[in-house]
Amino acid sequence: MMAQQHASTPIVEGLFEIVAGTPKLIGSQCHACNTIYFPQALSCRNPKCRDKSVEQTFLPHGGTLYSYTVQRYQPPPLFRMDHWSPYALGLVDLGDGLQVMGMLTGIKLDEIAIGMTLKLVVEPLYSDAEIGEKLTYKFAPAERAGAA
Amino acid sequence: MTRSVYVLGAGAHPWGKWPDKPQLQLAHEAMNLALADASLAWPEIQGLVAASSRFEGGMGWGLHANEVVQSVAEQGIPCINVGGACAAGAVAFQTAYALIASGQHDVVAVLGAERMPKGFIPRPPGSPDDISDSDYLRWVAMGATNPAYWAIEANRRKFDFGTSDETLARAAVMMRKNASGNRLARFRAATSIEEVLASPMVADPLHLLEICPVSDGAAAVILGTEEYTRKTGRKPVEVAGCAIATGEFGDPARRIPTVSTNVLPNVSHTSEVVNAVNSACEMAGIGPEDVDVLEMADNTVWHLLSWPELFGFYEPGQGDWMLDNGKLEIGGQISVNPSGGFLSFGEATTAQAVLQICELTWQLRGEAEGHQVPDATIGMSAVLGLGANGGSVILKT
Structure with missing residues (x-):
């Protein structure tokens, strides 16, 4: 008998999808002004838009690092991560004014540089006997092979 | 009327x-x-x-x-x-x-x-555990603490203006120096750039002594x-201007607890506070150059360097020079947080903006014993709250 296999699932439903092996962040785009929001939004927020309706869209999967930090203290318990150690959080410019925050992976903490090219990856955050493996999105140096 | x-x-x-x-x-x-x-x-x-x-x-x-x-x-x-x-x-x-x-x-x-x-300030009970709640998302998907948001701003400032770690630390040193004369402050012992930089790193480049703790x-x-x-029978202290505002679409500030920003050109960073300051100035009929004392929310040393620039007190990037040359100290070109600021008080969140008004009142009356700004006649407060809330009050004698 094989041990029961749990599926790997996103840390929050509706955050991202893996399409043909490629991870994609899910956002919303305004019909009128084309602004893309992340995560999915109920409505456009642009004060110039009178029609506020939005539809689901995928975000660009790569961008450049606008800024970052390294978290040296473990966040409070709502955050869960196997084998905790200090990690980097980046703010990534995906183009058209959209900047998204996320964990950085695949790079040494002292080699991170503002302006570097990054791509979206999906990696396990923690595993749980009850609920299986939880995945989150991260950004990795663009030349690195996808971890998804 | x-x-x-x-x-x-x-x-x-x-x-x-x-x-x-x-x-x-x-x-x-x-x-x-x-x-x-x-x-x-x-x-x-x-x-x-x-x-x-x-x-x-x-x-x-x-x-x-x-x-x-x-x-x-x-x-x-x-x-x-x-x-x-x-x-x-x-x-x-x-x-x-x-x-x-x-x-x-x-x-x-x-x-x-x-x-x-x-x-760390906990997430309030009763919020939904799903994608509609940014405060849930930022914790579970990446564990982004409040200092991480401020650190991302500070690192970008280092990149844009070459701000040094020593200059960031000097802002914390100045707050302690001011607080040493204020009996209401919690942290009144003098500190040094060396001591600030030797305190534990919380989120690069911000050390423990560069981030405000919480207080009662x-x-x-x-x-x-x-x-x-x-x-x-006292010297009158008049409310010359006061305003509150919320954030503007396109504001590039990394707004807690969101995980993304839509940046538009020509929208102020921290627009909720900048717009409140501008409205208060307009109501008072003054400009930043008229302000003798500024009491502002210094959640971190980054705020002390950047906010006066955002308000138009001087050019972006000039804050480093102003600080390094003593222009922001008590009696300098503009006295910033003579009280010692959030860094020396710790943040008692909802009480903080009222304390700012108390401090300005005492400064304008000449009653700020131990940390008095000489001849202060116009004082301004500036504060930011979750939900993109900004507020500013201008008092004058």
Whole structure:
């Protein structure tokens, strides 16, 4: 008998999808002004838009690092991560004014540089006997092979 | 009709950790000090506006003004409880100002009293555990603490302007130096650039001593008409301008707790505060160059360098030179946080903006013992709260 296999699932439903092996962040785009929001939004927020309706869209999967930090203290318990150690959080410019925050992976903490090219990856955050493996999105140096 | 409004009295309980004093007692003590300062007593108070907290008191519904009135003065006056997170004190002040300026009441009190839980501010109960709640998302998907947001700003400033770690640390040193003369501050021991840089790194490039902790504290001000201020026999302190605002679409600030930003050109960074400052200046008929003393929310050293630039006190990037050359110290070109700021007080969230008004009142009266800005006649406050709340008050003598 094989041990029961749990599926790997996103840390929050509706955050991202893996399409043909490629991870994609899910956002919303305004019909009128084309602004893309992340995560999915109920409505456009642009004060110039009178029609506020939005539809689901995928975000660009790569961008450049606008800024970052390294978290040296473990966040409070709502955050869960196997084998905790200090990690980097980046703010990534995906183009058209959209900047998204996320964990950085695949790079040494002292080699991170503002302006570097990054791509979206999906990696396990923690595993749980009850609920299986939880995945989150991260950004990795663009030349690195996808971890998804 | 619009009437002039004056600060009749100001009072504050020292900031710190007060495990033996419930929030209500802190509130009473601050109110009593403010009443005594105004030579008034509860029977003269015609309304109370409280900055409502989610942490303690307020009968669990943020009814802090009602709680105070029910415990000390059941005299049927209107009680208004306002939200605004860390800017709630500014929203309360704005509300009380309007009650008097409109002619509806002659004497109204503003109160903020807070006891904070230890450590990182927890997520409030009752929020949905799904994608619609940014505060859930930022914790579970990436564990982004509040200092991480500020650190991302600080690292970008280092990239844009070449700000050094020493300059960042110097801002913390200045706050402690100012606080050493302020008996209300919690952290009054002098520090050094070496000591700040040797404190534990929290989120690069920000060290522990460069980030404000949380504290307990309470502050109150009594506002009233010209007739009442004349009766006090004190130097009048007039509300020259006050405004609250919320954030603007396209603002590039990394807004807690969101995980993305839509950046548009020509929209101010931290627009909720910048727009409140601009509105308050317009109302007062002054510009930043007229301000003698600025009390601003320094959640980190990055804020001390960047906010005065955002308000137009000087050019972006010039803050480093201003700080390094002593231009922001007490008696400098513009005295920034002579009180010692959030870094020396710790943040008692909803009480913080009321404390700023107390500090400005004492500065303009020449009563800021131990940390007085010489000849201060115009003072400005600036504060930011969760939910993109900004507030600013300008007082003058």
